[in-house]
Amino acid sequence: MxxxxxxxxxxxxxxxxxxxxxxxxxxxxxxxxxxxxxxxxxxxxxxxxxxxxxxxxxxxxxxxxxxxxxxxxLERKGAKVALITTKGFRDVLEIGRQTRPRLYALCTERPDPIVPRERRFTVKERVGADGSVLMPLGDKEAEQVTRQAQRSGADAVAICLLFGFANPVHEKRLARKARRFRWFVSVAHEVLPEFREYERTVATVLNAYVGPRxxxxxxxxxxxxxxxxxxxxxxxxxxxxxxxxxxxxxxxxxxxxxGPAAGVIGALFVARQVGFERVLTFDMGGTSTDVALCLGEPTVTTEGEIGGLPLRLPSIAVRSIGAGGGSIAWLDEGGALRVGPQSAGARPGPACYGFGGDQPTVTDANLLLGRLDPERFWGGRLRLREDLAVRVVGQLAEGMGVSVREAAEGIVAVANANMVRALLSVSAERGYDPRDFALLSFGGAGGLHACLLAELLGIQTVLLPPFAGALSALGAVVMDTVRDFSQTVAVPLDDEGLEKARQVAQRLTERGERELAQMSFSETQRLIRIALDLRYRGQGYELTVPVQGWEVAEIRDTFEALHQQRFGHTYPDAPIDIVTVRVRSIGVRPKPSLPRLPKRRRIAPVAMRRVWVGDGQAEAPVWARGQLCASAVLTGPCLLVDDHATAYLPPSWRGQVHETGCVIVRKEEG
CATH class of the missing domain: 3.30.420.40 (ATPase, nucleotide binding domain)
Structure with missing residues (x-):
């Protein structure tokens, strides 16, 4: 293709x-x-x-x-998977790791393994860490175990043998036999050719689990x-x-x-069009919020998680929490106000939708505070009902012993606190000061909270992009074609070890170049990026270091600078190991420009709305995004609406419309 x-x-x-x-x-x-x-x-x-x-x-x-x-x-509705692994490693999916989501909880529950024990099969074989074959896999045993897996009623098979990434000869033999049964076959050295048996097994099994569907x-x-x-x-x-x-x-x-990755790509595309490279992206939809940090490029990690399972494959580092416009507000056993993670969804949705929702949500609270225009929600196709919002938020207020307005403000404040923690987790907890970034907000509900979150974090600039309700689809349009390769090498960071890593990187680079050429990318459209996973000897975690030149001193300096930023210290005399070589091959496509707004035309608010500011109300103009012109100025308090999203500018925030339609909002001094 x-x-x-x-x-x-x-x-x-x-x-x-x-x-x-x-x-x-x-x-x-x-x-x-x-x-x-x-x-x-x-x-x-x-x-x-x-x-x-x-x-x-x-x-x-x-x-x-x-x-x-x-x-x-997430719904555990994948295929029936059979797992074939090395004898002695049948239960690696259940043993997992010592890490716990709640460190001090006496009783914890782990998700059930995706493959039950009766569909996990083993073979007598052994490959050493250096790739040497210590115990050959017999052809008869390979035939027998694949037939056992076939009789188990599985729809797909995952094959993951100990140290198969170092020498996949046995995995390949099993895969050839398994493919005769017209299964979906997932093989570890193809899915994740890296060390750590638990994570590698999980990745191989997950690939088989979702493959048929x-x-x-x-x-x-x-x-x-x-x-x-x-x-x-x-x-x-x-x-x-x-x-x-x-x-x-x-x-x-x-x-x-x-989906979240495409949103980050779209957000960064818009940010670059208006001159920003360092941004925190904030995507708030109906049920969840996704946040990420970009330093000119999206941050890519191999430390993801889904459904309680580790995901070691490259993915944009997005933190997701259960906080959205439909998140339900409730009181816990101690009477404290909580918001989410439960959501009203689209049906019945927030009470103000009029579809039968009977619990207070963040959207209901924003409506009662005047931050949503009931006549222009979803382009006017859905009229929001304040009376229904008053009823459900009023019931919550009664339990709290406060007024309806105070309850609505409390709902928004708790939701904001949850989202601030998420933003800090991708910035301050990784050694970055959020005040050094602009906050780019998108999603249907993001603009309602962006300036309030910026105030809490000390961020001075908020970006409200065009296409805010469809930025993930825009990200798909402007996205490059990418293929990631990796290989564990486990060598010291010295001249000999670095040369071995360079040779592996060269092989992976040649493979990436071939694949891009097959997809008709010319030499000028191809970009190769090389990185090494490094750690101090004895550590159980790595940092990914981009490679600019193959010099030991340069790579060590870069690693120690990253270690200092992330953890606040270094070990200057400790030896460093190269764990994994990573190569990213990119087929670069020309980037389009966003449409330009007219430079001058008379604009006027489409409505006025009374919004709560502190203990009183203020008149706030409602601006329609489709009527804006370049250089127009919006002064808070005001609302900015389009068919798919609404933004709220509080008092002391001032927005200027860029020619791309992105509104650059800044906190006014004093």
Whole structure:
């Protein structure tokens, strides 16, 4: 499948629980945004309806983000998986690690293993840490164990042998035999060729667990795209790059965080267009909030987690919490106000939607504080009912012994405190001062809280981008194609060890170059980035260090600077080990520009709204984003509305409209 060269018309599609967002970039540089209701569980029907309504000319390319694999893991609705592993390692999925989510809890519950013990099979074989074969795998035993797995009723098989990343000869033999049964086959040295048996086994099993479901979905989706005139389909990855369906069908585990990752890519694209490189991204939707830190590039990590399981594959470092517009406010046993993680969802949704919701939510609280315009929510297609919000928040207020307004302010304050903790976890806890960043807010509810969060964190600049309600779909449009490679080497950081690491990096680089060439990326469109996972000898964790030159002293200095920033200390005389070599091959696509607003035109508020400010109310203009012009100034308190999102500027905040439509909001001195 060709990917490089001239992409005439790009269609970015992001499927959420409530809406399917579509952003179209045409050949002449025009942008279109469209939303339709999502259609779970058959999400491709929503995609087909969106493409039908858009009536695009044939030949367009779809870049698509999906939660199909994510939901399969979180809801435990994946395939029946059989695991084949080395004798003595049958129970590694249950043994796991010593780490606990709550350190001082006397009783903890771990998620059940995805593969029950009766579908876990072992073989007598052994490969050493250096790749030498200590005990050969007999052909008869390989045949026997694959037939046992086949008789177990499994839909997919995961193969993960001890030190298979150092020498995959036995894993390959088992895979050849397993593929005769037309299963989905997931092999560890292909999924994650790195050390740490538990994490490697989890990754291999998760890949098998979501594989059959993702394959069926992609087949249906490709038929929809072809039916509506599309020429190609690409899929977003957790790492922030797109991939061909052929790759995703083999390794669907790379899509587990594709939605939040696309949002970060879209946010950083907008930030660069208005001159900002260091941003904290803040995506607040109906049920959750995703935050990330960008230092000119998204922060990529291999320390992810999903459903209580570790995820060691490269993904953009996004922290997700259960705080959204639909998050429910409640009182705990001690009478303290809590918000989330339970959510009212889209149906019945917040009480003010009028769909039968009977519990107070963050959206109800914002409406009662005047920060939502009931006549212009969702482009006027849904009129919010303040009377219903008063009823449910009033019931909560009665239990708290406060007024309805005070209860609403409390709901927003608690939600903000939860989101501040999330933002600190990706900034201050990693050695970065949040005051050195701009806060870029998106998602349907993000703009309502962005300035308030900035005040709590001491951030002076907030960015309110265009397409705020569809930034993940925009991220899919502007996303590069990415392929990540890794290989554990476990050598000292000295001249000999570094040379071995360089040779491994060279092999991985050549592999990445070949794959990009096969996708029709020219030499000028290819970018290779090399990094090393390093640690002081004896440590149980690593830091990923970008490689600019193959010099021991330079790499050591970079590692120690990162260690000082992250942990506040270094060990100057301690030896350092190179654990894993990482290569990222990037097929770079030209980046479009956002549409420009007219420079001058008369604008006027579309309405006035009374908002609560402290103990009193103030008149606040309601500005329609579609009527703004470049250089227009918005002074708080005011609301900024469009069809898909609302932003609130409190008093002492002042926004200036950039020619791209992004509103740059700053705290006024004094």
């Amino acid at each position: 060709s990917c490089g060269g001239d992409w005439r018309m790009l269609v970015g599609i992001d499927i959420g629980g409530t809406f399917t967002d579509v952003v179209v970039l045409t050949e002449d540089g025009n942008w279109r945004v469209h939303k339709v209701l999502s259609t779970p569980p058959d999400f491709e029907r929503g995609v087909e309806e969106a493409l039908r309504q858009l009536r695009l000319p044939s030949g367009f390319i779809v870049v698509h983000g999906s939660t199909v694999a994510t939901n399969a893991v 993702m394959n069926r979905y992609l087949q249906r989706l490709q038929r929809v795209v072809r039916k509506r005139g599309g020429s190609q389909l690409w899929v977003t990855q957790s790492s922030g790059g797109s991939a061909a369906p052929s790759f995703v069908r083999r390794f669907p585990i790379h899509t587990l965080y594709s």
